[in-house]
Amino acid sequence: GENVEQHPSTLSVQEGDSAVIKCTYSDSASNYFPWYKQELGKRPQLIIDIRSNVGEKKDQRIAVTLNKTAKHFSLHITETQPEDSAVYFCAATSYSGGGADGLTFGKGTHLIIQP
Amino acid sequence: NAGVTQTPKFRILKIGQSMTLQCAQDMNHNYMYWYRQDPGMGLKLIYYSVGAGITDKGEVPNGYNVSRSTTEDFPLRLELAAPSQTSVYFCASSYPRQGRDYGYTFGSGTRLTVV
Numbered sequence: 050g051e052n053v054e055q056h057p058s059t060l061s062v063q064e065g066d067s068a069v070i071k072c073t074y075s076d077s078a079s080n081y082f083p084w085y086k087q088e089l090g091k092r093p094q095l096i097i098d099i100r101s102n103v104g105e106k107k108d109q110r111i112a113v114t115l116n117k118t119a120k121h122f123s124l125h126i127t128e129t130q131p132e133d134s135a136v137y138f139c140a141a142t143s144y145s146g147g148g149a150d151g152l153t154f155g156k157g158t159h160l161i162i163q164p
Numbered sequence: 165n166a167g168v169t170q171t172p173k174f175r176i177l178k179i180g181q182s183m184t185l186q187c188a189q190d191m192n193h194n195y196m197y198w199y200r201q202d203p204g205m206g207l208k209l210i211y212y213s214v215g216a217g218i219t220d221k222g223e224v225p226n227g228y229n230v231s232r233s234t235t236e237d238f239p240l241r242l243e244l245a246a247p248s249q250t251s252v253y254f255c256a257s258s259y260p261r262q263g264r265d266y267g268y269t270f271g272s273g274t275r276l277t278v279v
Contacts, residue, residue: 095267151197154206
């Protein structure tokens with residue numbers, strides 16, 4: 050099955066700086082890679098995703114890059130703000146013809162924005 | 165449109181008791197999932213369903229059972245609760261089709277403690 054590794058487990062950055070979280074996956078058949086943000090005591094919320102036919106996707110201050118050859122993908126947050134403080138999870142799965150086995154999640158990164 | 169609704173939000177069980185965690189979605193999503201999240205960890209897939217009458221085991225199915233008699237409902241049954249089942253349980257749904265958003269919609273979670 051798929052295995053997703055996520056680093057670092059904790060990341061502390063100064064407000065206004067950039068943050069980068071990295072994930073690797075093991076199954077070359079995986080073709081969908083979402084990122085979720087989870088605030089304390091809340092449900093995970095999808096913030097951005099990327100499919101394997103795209104190398105990069107951006108949404109305002111958030112971007113995700115994918116390197117299929119190396120089997121890794123990264124989340125980039127620029128101009129960090131206090132409300133970016135949360136736990137971020139990467140995930141991977143294989144969608145084909147409408148089938149899906151469920152997302153495999155990384156263990157999460159606790160992002161701390163220092164004022 | 166309520167999205168994904170989970171009940172109860174909190175529950176304390178004694179060892180050996182049984183209970184059913186309820187999950188319902190009103191988005192006509194065909195895919196539904198149950199995950200557990202242990203403290204400081206990512207989400208692990210327990211069971212999933214690709215449609216009414218079809219269920220499959222995920223990564224950690226032992227001690228749990230599911231059923232999917234309708235598109236809307238996907239209850240999770242715990243038989244003979246054990247302390248190792250203390251966790252937060254999230255139900256999720258999705259509607260993966262070519263060209264559409266593959267992201268999950270999560271419920272608000274059920275915090276279960278087994279004592």
